[in-house]
Amino acid sequence: MTSAEPVIQTTGAPRVKRTRRSRMRIALKKAPLSAWFGMGVTLCYILVALFAPLIAPYRETQVFSEAFAPWSHEFMFGTDQLGRDMLTRLIYGARNTIGIAFATTTISFTAGVTLGLLAAMYRGWPDQLLSRAVDVLMSIPSLIFALMLLSIFGSSITSLVLIIALLDSTRMFRLARAVGLNVVVMDFVEVAQLRGEGPAWILRREILPNILPPLIAEFGLRFCFVFLTIAALSFLGVGIQPPSADWGSMVRENATLITYGDVTPLLPAGAIALLTVAVNFVVDWVLHSTSGLRDEK
Amino acid sequence: MKNSSGTAREKGTDLLKVRNLHVEGFSDERWHPIVRGVDLSLKRGEVLGLIGESGAGKSTIGLAAMGYAKPGCRITQGSVLFDGVDLLSMTEARRRRLRGSRIAYVAQSAAAWFNPAHRLLDQTVETAVAHGIASRDKANSDAIDLYRRLQLPEPESIGFRYPHQVSGGQLQRAMTAMAMACRPDLIVFDEPTTALDVTTQVEVLASIRRIVEDFNTAAIYVTHDLAVVAQMADRIMVLRHGQTVEEADTRQMLTAPAQEYTRTLWAVRKLAKPEIQTHDHILSIDNVTAAYAGRVKVLVDVSIKVPRGRTVAVVGESGSGKSTLARVVTGLLPAISGSISFDAKPLPLSLKERSKDLLRRIQMIYQSPDSALNPRQTVEEIIARPLEFYLGLKGQQRDRRIAELMHMIEMDEGFLDRLPGELSGGQKQRICLARALAANPELIICDEVTSALDQIVQEEMLTLLMRLQRELGISYIFITHDIATVRAIADEVVVMHQGKVVEQGLKTEILTPPHAAYTELLLSSVPEMDPDWLTTLLARRKNQGIASAAG
């Protein structure tokens, strides 16, 4: 054959250093309105939660003489059944409710993802054992399971966090295992094995970067779910216990006001709903843009 | 379609006239052109071959000839005159009456295009009954007749099976019977044999050709395989980027293509290298038997020797165990018995027992570069890792070596910051090659490395591999199912069938007769560019009385 001068493949463009950060910035620029709304709202909630003592007009458990006071200049949203300022309780509620839900999700995410990925990588009997255990745990509705466990261990914050984290980690485990399995069968993982890389390197460098986007999106979804579960438990009176301010129990304690056509009890419920809607919007966008990250040419 | 005697059939009046066709597809949040102004005409009883590389728009044109656009696509301009009436401007109800009855479709992977919930017979007669062309009983007996004509085994009863109960080759014929049920004027064949093994392909091609001739049906035959289209079409149209490159009668197109692009398509077939014999072996596989956990043996008593600095091509169909061979050599699937020696020293059978240096010396390249490159790592990260891992290169040394490697694979350094998703298929495969080269290997196992690539890109890749062998003295084990590729690169050839080595030797010895029986079947089944190849082959097989293994 004739060995003609090889044609060099060129990019046709000057070399531009593209870092992960610059790719991220491009993705952010393309974010739709709903995602911006979601991120804005979530940020507000986080700020309120962090700086609650600075923003709140009164102390968390400060009691005033009048219970169920109407909205006024002194008490913007009135007072609750014990005469505590509603607005203050709402602000501190952000701190307690979001904080506990976040801690729970983090624990469940870490445990579930770690075990799920290990199961996907090593397969064999540990995978079988974990998967069957998860099947059984998931065969009981988690709210029911949580109620049962709470009846035994009592409704302390610690048991609440641990119980919900345990139940929720089953779902994280399943997802992490499934996406992990999808990546583990790819040839580039085999290439790394053939090269002689250790399992830790393979997990960190080859597998994790590929499954991070769906996992982060799932973190958001799980956060919403945990948040709603804790709110529901608190609403039922077996979650976060008084005197801590918490949106779920605030709804229950002030529910009687509804019968007089007063919207006040809907405020904490609305606060819960708004945050979940916001997080859902962000998650929706992350899921869409993870595929888009690659084809910006 | 050329008939068996080689003379052109009598052609009728115009059947299909496509004018200025434009089709767009939706991806990345916007519409992209797929077909850009294609004209096409077809007479009754004529077969037109549409040929082109991936992304040429040939399948889209095939569907548009039925007035159909896949979900996510839209026909934006042009007209499709079928028997004088524009399919695009008529009502959906009228189009529906034409589809199935006068224009029919045969898809690439019949397994997915048949409804899993219904029997083959019910699906075959569905159109005829629904369009009121035949009664159920008449349609049933006609279907059985079609099955017989298409040489399906047990034509009386095969229709009572479900799609998952018959083999791929049989399904493809059943789908042809389904298309033929209403005796349409036009059938669109969309790569009907691409997913089949070569030995099965021959028989399906022969069946399709015969039945289309019998009923004087016009056809559009879409394929990427030049040799196949040469057997099936009266006329060939070459497409590229959604536009017509040229169009001519089959024989003229094969002997005297007018356009440069067409000539490059033809060129890969001519790539060949003289073999060189060497008795210095770098790898020797002796009596190796392997099986996947507790199941049937996939390799039985296999012995292969790989000469140093040369290429051994391992040829076989799906299920022959050729890819398992690669897994055994790399140690991913340790052999149950037998031994392997590398550079005259025994090679531990399991990957875990091999030293880092041994791992470095044997590298592997995969069929699908999409799967072999981590989509989240840049080209630089991908190539740098073996340099750091095996050779401990850092800083400037590392960067210099990366630049050298990029030069070796004929790509410029601008690609280093790209992610694999931003590269073309051929470029990705080059990066895989660079990653293997980074380890300074002595042996590279190439597992079907060119079969996912378009022909022109294949040729570039093969040329590159051969140049690197000359310059660096690397040995290759080249696993492939494609005989043209074997001709292009091999020094020695190993033919495998059902986990065993059928034949082994120098390329010319294996590729010239006399052959072992299976080698003969395999080699003779590979379509050639000669338009009379299928006719001649069928006549020869008939004379020799080679029983056709019904695909």
Next chain:
Amino acid sequence: MLAKRAARAADGAPLGIRMRVNPVAKTVLQRLGLGLVTLFIVSIIIFSAIAMLPGDFAKATLGQSATPETVAALQHEIGLDRPPIQRYFSWIGKMAQGDFGSSFASRTGYRRTVAEIIAPRLYNTMFLAVMTALVAVPLALGLGILAALYRNSWFDRLVNTVTLTTISFPEFFVAYILAFLIISRDTFAGTQFAQSLPVWLAVSINWTLNVVPKFPTLANISDQTPFWEHVWRAALPSITLTLVIVAHMMRMTRAAIINMLSSPYIDMARLKGMRPMVIVLRHALPNAWAPIVTVVAFNLAYLIVGVVVVEVVFVYPGVGQLMVDAVKSRDVPVVQACALVFAATYILLNLIADIISIATNPRLLHPR
């Protein structure tokens, strides 16, 4: 022949017997067996609840009336003085006969068995669940299929946005909004907000509110409540649950249908010139049972969870509310019984869904 049979027995069946069973029957049996095993393990977990009780539980429960004798009597009653395995089997044996033990809460006065507490509640909960499912399932499937067929239309977009918002709402939020609307019928005109609005707007809002039927916001049900009265009083809880379930189920149905309509064999049916109705009924539907049934079962199971909260909001006397009260008073036998009822229903629903999927799978129905 014999040798062949022996070889076959050796490679397949662990029991040494290889029956020529239809794969569907085989898979269904496997699934049933798995369901039973799951139920068994779940019952063990629920049973262990008692074993996990803190040591001074008897004392804490009896409170003032704790004497060494009463404590011992209670521990005997719970069975803390016997080995756990023996206790489990006597417990599960009694459960199987419908004897769920007796409630802790009734200790001092007269004994109340868990069964007699649960039975009427269970009827009420089932009543609510069935009533909701009858409305929600057809509604959700219909909307889901329509949204899938008219994908990306304004209808699809609207339904999508509404459902995405609804699934983000806690059940009690939806419940109280509904309750608030009902109450506003009477109170709206008197609020400061209404008085600050222009008269025509206030009047029309008031008029709109009055269109809403005056559903009872508290669901007072007893054994004597007549059937239609029961339906009327359970309306608001049922509507709440319907809203929540429909959002989930509709989204999942839409996704399942879109996924199936993108199958090549649907394209083939179009290319064969089949009418849309034929495509849906003959080509899509036979393959759609499995995904649709899975979606329905998943959401009915979700309904169980929703029931708990909604029952509490509307003070509907069902198992959910009973369980919440029992958790608060730490009445473990009642909690156990409720949990077992919920878990069994949940497992049963999933089992039915799996069996329907198996029984409609052509690959299993017609083996090679």
